[in-house]
Amino acid sequence: MSSAQRQGDACVVCHKRWPRPRARVGRFPDDMTALACTDCAEALMPTRMATVVAFPSR
Ligand SMILES: [Zn+2]
Known part of the structure; x- marks a missing residue:
C-alpha cells in the first residue's frame, strides 16, 4: 500500500x-x-456501486 493510495x-x-x-x-x-x-x-462490490456514486457530497 503506497502513501498515494492511503491519501486517496x-x-x-x-x-x-x-x-x-x-x-x-x-x-x-x-x-x-x-x-x-x-x-x-x-469489481469489488457490483451491487453497492450505485449507492457509493450517489453519495451526496456534503
Ligand atoms: Zn482501480
Whole structure:
C-alpha cells in the first residue's frame, strides 16, 4: 500500500492515479478513506456501486 493510495490519490486496487479514484471502498485503520477507481469498485462490490456514486457530497 503506497502513501498515494492511503491519501486517496491512487486507486487502492490497481494503483492508478488517473482517472482519479472516486469510489469509497473502505477505511484504513488510521481512519483514512480507501478510494478505488470506478472499474475496481464495480469489481469489488457490483451491487453497492450505485449507492457509493450517489453519495451526496456534503
Ligand atoms: Zn482501480
